[in-house]
Amino acid sequence: MSETPAGPTEEGQTNSSQQRGDSARTRTRSGRGSLIWTLALLALLLVASGCASVAKPDGWAPAAATGGTLYLSVDSGELAAVDAETFDRLWVFPDGDEAACGDEDPQKRDLDGLYAAPLVAGGLLYFGAWDGNVYALDAETGDCQWDYETDDPIIGGLTLNQDRIFVASTDGTLYALDPVTGDEIARTHAGDVWSRPLISGGVLYVGTMDGAIKAFDPETLEQTWDEPFDINAGLLTDPTPSDGSILAGGIGETLYAINAETGEEQWSFGASSWFWGTLLVSEGIVYATNLDGTVYAVDLETGERVWQYATEAPVRAGAVFAGGVIIAVDDKGNIYGLDPETGAEAWNPQSADTKVLADPYVLSDGMVVVVARNGDVFLVDPEDGIPREQDINE
Numbered sequence: 001m002s003e004t005p006a007g008p009t010e011e012g013q014t015n016s017s018q019q020r021g022d023s024a025r026t027r028t029r030s031g032r033g034s035l036i037w038t039l040a041l042l043a044l045l046l047v048a049s050g051c052a053s054v055a056k057p058d059g060w061a062p063a064a065a066t067g068g069t070l071y072l073s074v075d076s077g078e079l080a081a082v083d084a085e086t087f088d089r090l091w092v093f094p095d096g097d098e099a100a101c102g103d104e105d106p107q108k109r110d111l112d113g114l115y116a117a118p119l120v121a122g123g124l125l126y127f128g129a130w131d132g133n134v135y136a137l138d139a140e141t142g143d144c145q146w147d148y149e150t151d152d153p154i155i156g157g158l159t160l161n162q163d164r165i166f167v168a169s170t171d172g173t174l175y176a177l178d179p180v181t182g183d184e185i186a187r188t189h190a191g192d193v194w195s196r197p198l199i200s201g202g203v204l205y206v207g208t209m210d211g212a213i214k215a216f217d218p219e220t221l222e223q224t225w226d227e228p229f230d231i232n233a234g235l236l237t238d239p240t241p242s243d244g245s246i247l248a249g250g251i252g253e254t255l256y257a258i259n260a261e262t263g264e265e266q267w268s269f270g271a272s273s274w275f276w277g278t279l280l281v282s283e284g285i286v287y288a289t290n291l292d293g294t295v296y297a298v299d300l301e302t303g304e305r306v307w308q309y310a311t312e313a314p315v316r317a318g319a320v321f322a323g324g325v326i327i328a329v330d331d332k333g334n335i336y337g338l339d340p341e342t343g344a345e346a347w348n349p350q351s352a353d354t355k356v357l358a359d360p361y362v363l364s365d366g367m368v369v370v371v372a373r374n375g376d377v378f379l380v381d382p383e384d385g386i387p388r389e390q391d392i393n394e
Helices: 020-026 032-049
Strands: 013-015 064-066 069-072 079-083 089-093 119-121 124-128 133-138 144-149 159-161 164-168 173-177 184-189 198-200 203-207 212-216 240-242 245-249 254-259 265-270 280-282 285-290 294-299 305-310 320-322 325-329 334-338 345-351 368-371 377-380 387-390
Touching: 064 119, 069 368, 119 159, 159 198, 198 240, 280 320
Parallel strands: none
Antiparallel strands: 013 184, 064 069, 069 079, 079 089, 119 124, 124 133, 133 144, 159 164, 164 173, 173 184, 198 203, 203 212, 240 245, 245 254, 254 265, 280 285, 285 294, 294 305, 320 325, 325 334, 334 345, 368 377, 377 387
């Protein structure tokens, strides 16, 4: 990875008296060793988990929606806005070989792949891409307002806290950006991060592929725990808050509950493969999917198993709650509706007959959006689980 002269060290952070222009000039993007390592690791994890057999960074971003507009990545390296009722396409970014951001001249935009749902706030849509850039688009028109370049791919999602956007790159750095201008406000060393940072209780939490969860003051980016929570096995799930705990899991085949104030372990729950999907917490139960082909329901207070359900294939995508049932989709596109208290089937498993890695998304009307790896989009009614393919009208 190329060195950034004013970059952070493990002990501190650089507040952005250095403006974004200086940062961009000092970054050369020549550190392809780190990018190649990230790509190789992603391919290794996917192949080992049975989720894929290729190393191409196509992405598997979940959907997001606001105000009747659905945001989807149905083609690798593109983000589209569609009408949530008619599925008419409203715009796509990038639209063509070149696109301009802000006052910049148009240039070639090759996002390569998107792995996290975009963030929509204040009329803008924010996301990070495999090309290492953070983008801010006009949510209504898709026009790019600004972009910010990091040194390596961005896999996790972005987090907004009042006047700051937080993004963690696989270059090992946690960045705080101005959401209006994209200027860098601060940065610190965090480690290789593949998950979305979490703001909870005025604290910023980050889980790393080095196996650590770190707590930062969002204003200063100084660490607030005496020492990070460290398990020496990569953490893949987004840190999830609940009742004074931070929940996380990953390659270590274990789900953890950590005291949000101290970073001390409260309990751990073991499985036989990796936790990767977004964790769902409801009514004192943690619902966690696993690559061992199981949906687990775990007591939030004790960490004890409440029930488990065996799927037909590994489950990378997280579960969602819709229509009174837990809905999970395995990587072969099999769709399950489960009673949240017992794990009993609410209806017979259905199938979209295609690979699914992205978390499902629940629309305001209760329908569930499932985006397949090949870009197909399905609407699932939680009453029967039947997937109905939706064409995007261009």
